[in-house]
Amino acid sequence: MPFTTELRNDGNLVQTSFDVAQINNLKGTLRVLWWPPKNPTNDSEDAELASILVFTCGNPGIPEWYIDLLSRIRDANPTVAIAACGHIGHAHDLPRPPQHSLTLESQVEAHSAVLQALSEQFPSARFVSLSHSIGGYISMRVARRFPDKITHLIALQPTISNLGQTPNGRVMKHFFVEPVRSVLAFLGAFLVQAFPFLLSILFSSWPKSSIKHLKDFVASSATSLAAMTMASDEMVFVAELDTTLLVELRQKLHIVYSETGDLWVGTNSDEVIRVMGKPDHVTFAPIPHAFCLNHNAETAEACMPWIKQAFKAHEKL
Numbered sequence: 001m002p003f004t005t006e007l008r009n010d011g012n013l014v015q016t017s018f019d020v021a022q023i024n025n026l027k028g029t030l031r032v033l034w035w036p037p038k039n040p041t042n043d044s045e046d047a048e049l050a051s052i053l054v055f056t057c058g059n060p061g062i063p064e065w066y067i068d069l070l071s072r073i074r075d076a077n078p079t080v081a082i083a084a085c086g087h088i089g090h091a092h093d094l095p096r097p098p099q100h101s102l103t104l105e106s107q108v109e110a111h112s113a114v115l116q117a118l119s120e121q122f123p124s125a126r127f128v129s130l131s132h133s134i135g136g137y138i139s140m141r142v143a144r145r146f147p148d149k150i151t152h153l154i155a156l157q158p159t160i161s162n163l164g165q166t167p168n169g170r171v172m173k174h175f176f177v178e179p180v181r182s183v184l185a186f187l188g189a190f191l192v193q194a195f196p197f198l199l200s201i202l203f204s205s206w207p208k209s210s211i212k213h214l215k216d217f218v219a220s221s222a223t224s225l226a227a228m229t230m231a232s233d234e235m236v237f238v239a240e241l242d243t244t245l246l247v248e249l250r251q252k253l254h255i256v257y258s259e260t261g262d263l264w265v266g267t268n269s270d271e272v273i274r275v276m277g278k279p280d281h282v283t284f285a286p287i288p289h290a291f292c293l294n295h296n297a298e299t300a301e302a303c304m305p306w307i308k309q310a311f312k313a314h315e316k317l
Contacts, residue, residue: 002117004029009036009049009081017094018085018117020101020110028097030110031086033063035070038078048124051314052081053307054150056111056142058133059234060227061087064213066132068296073130076304077311081125085114089226092216102226104134104233108141115142119149128310129153130303133264133289134234136160140245140253152310153253154303157289158272159264161241163234166266176232185225188218206293241268243275250276254306256299259284 005016014034020026037049055070057063063084070082087107089097100106115127127150131139136158143150163169175184191198192215199215206214217223246253253276257269273282285302287295 002113003032003034005034007034007036007083007118007121009040012036017091018110018114020088020113026088026101026106026109028088028101028106028110029091029094030061030088030114031063031091031094032114033067033070033082033084035074035082035084037081038074040079049081049122050125051079051128051311052083052118052122052125053077053128053130054115054118054139055082055084056129056131056135056139057084057086057090058135059087059090059230060217060223061085061090061107062213062217065210065292066296067209068207069292069299072296072300073304073307076300077307080311081122083114083118085111087226087230089229090217090223092220092223096222097226099229102229104137104230104237107230108138111138112142112145115146115149119146125149126151126314128307128314130156130307131158132156132292133159134163134230134238136255137234137238140242140249143249143252144245151252151313152306153249154256154306154310155253156256156291156299156303157258157262157265157287158255159234159238159268160246161238161268161271162266163238163264164236166264166268168263169235169266172231173235176228176235181225181228181232185221185228188224189221192219210293241271241275246272246275250278250281253278254281254303255283256287256302257282257284258288259286260288262289264289 003016016032017029019029063086089102129139136155137160287298291299
C-alpha cells in the first residue's frame, strides 16, 4: 500500500504520506492529508466514494497551510472526500529523498502516482482537481494523463507560463541557483534554531499554526533546499504557455486570479484568458498570492460555486 496510513471512510482527518515506490526511478515520500466525507451518503466505512477533491499545493508544498480553506470546502460539501498533497522533500519529518527526485517533473510524476493510487483504491470515484500556484502547472499535466477520472480543474492563481519573467520571478530566480540556495538553506536553518522567536516577529500577522509549520520547514535545511531546487526548475521549465494543453483542458478548467495584482503571475494571465476563450471560466477575487495565510474565506467564496457545480455533475454520472 503506497499510503503509509489506511485511507478510511470514517469521517476523521488522517495525516499520512505517499511513497512513490521507485516510480520511473523516483524515490521519496510526500505528505498527504486525507479527509473522508463528513456526512457519508452510506454509513458503511467500506462504501464507495463518488467524489474526491484532490488538492495540489504551491511551493513550498505544505498542505497544513491549506487546512482552513479545505475545511471550509468540506463543511459546504459534506459528502465529498478530500486529499491534500504536498511535494517530495517538502515535509521536514519524512525521509530525505535523493536529489533527482526533487525536480519539477518528478513532482508531476509523484502527483500522477497519487491519483493512480486513489483511483485504484476508490474505483468508482470521480475527481475534482483544486490547485494553487505551481500546483496548477502540475495538476494540468496530471489531468492530461487521467482525462476520464478528473472531470473538473480549479486553479487558484496558477503559474503556468513565463514564471521566470514575472516581477517576482525576475528577482527570485537568482536565489534559487547553486551555491546560493544551499547557503540560504543553511543560514535559514541556523537562524531559526538559534532564534526560535524570529519568525513570530517577522510574520506577526500570520496565524500561529502557519508560523509553526514555516518554522518546521525552515529549521530543516533539507526541506527549504528541496523547495528552492524545485523553484529553480520552475524558473526554467515554466516558460512558453502550453497552448495545446490549455485548449485541451479548457472545457473543464476554471481559474481564480487576484484582482489586486499578482507578482508571481504578472501579465501572463492575459494570454491564458485569450487562449482559453472561456471568459466565464475565469474570475478575479480580492486575494493575495499567499491567500492560505489570511484570506481563506475569500478564496473559498471565489471557488465554491465551481466546486459545487463539479460535485453536482458527479451525482449525475
